[in-house]
Every structure is written in C-alpha cells, then in structure tokens.
Amino acid sequence: MSENIKKSTVVGGVGVVATGATAATTASAVVGGSAATIMSATAGTTGAALAATAGTAGTAGGAAIASGMASVGAAVGGGMATGAxxxxxxxxxxxxxAGYGLFKWFED
Structure with a gap:
C-alpha cells in the first residue's frame, strides 16, 4: 500500500464496496419476487430484525418484518423489495x- 493513502480511506473504500455488494446480492434475490421470496431471501438477517422494528405496531414475526420492509421502501418511493x-x-x-470514523479520529 502506498504511503500516501490513508488507512481511513482504505477502510471507507472497503465499506462502500461491502455495502454495494450486500445491496446488489440482496437486489438480485428480491427484485421482482413475491413477498414469500423476499421473506425467504432475508430470513435471519440483521436487516430482517431491523425491518421488524419499523413494522406496524401490534404485529409480530413475519407480519412485522413484511410491514417494516414495505414501510422503509415506501419512504423512498419503493415497496417491500426496496425496503429489503x-x-x-x-x-x-x-x-x-463507524470503522471509517474511528480510523479518521485516531489518524495523525
């Protein structure tokens, strides 16, 4: 690695690539799919737990996850697949x- 490239820049770049790869992989699995396909593609992920917290009050399990994904997707003009x-x-x-921020904070 070049002496001119900061470690925070490398961490930030790796983070962007990882986020893009995660989004692309998920998109290939859910775009154009039914609700059941979307739910099975995201089952057990941190994203599913995150979606459940955004779900409709009073729902639990799959209903909370599905409504949460739909709510998150609707916030940006999409649907359940976008939310997923x-x-x-x-x-x-x-x-x-967070990794980028920590590297940036402790960088000389």
Missing amino acids: IITVAAPVAIIAA
Whole structure:
C-alpha cells in the first residue's frame, strides 16, 4: 500500500464496496419476487430484525418484518423489495461508517 493513502480511506473504500455488494446480492434475490421470496431471501438477517422494528405496531414475526420492509421502501418511493435491500445494506453501511470514523479520529 502506498504511503500516501490513508488507512481511513482504505477502510471507507472497503465499506462502500461491502455495502454495494450486500445491496446488489440482496437486489438480485428480491427484485421482482413475491413477498414469500423476499421473506425467504432475508430470513435471519440483521436487516430482517431491523425491518421488524419499523413494522406496524401490534404485529409480530413475519407480519412485522413484511410491514417494516414495505414501510422503509415506501419512504423512498419503493415497496417491500426496496425496503429489503435498504434494511439488509444498512447495518453494513453503519459498521463501515463507524470503522471509517474511528480510523479518521485516531489518524495523525
């Protein structure tokens, strides 16, 4: 690695690539799919847990996850598939931003 490239830049770049790869992989699995396909593609992920917290009050399990993904997707003009992509990629982006921030903070 070149002496001129800061470690925070490398961490930030890796984070962008990881977030993009996660979003692309999820998109290829859910775009054009039914609700059942979307749910099975995202089952057990941190994104599904994140979507459940955004779900309609009073729902639980799959209903909370589905309504949460639809709500997140609707916030940006999409639907459940869009929400699935966002909720799956969000944790990766947050960790990447935190890593970048820590490297930037401690950099000389």
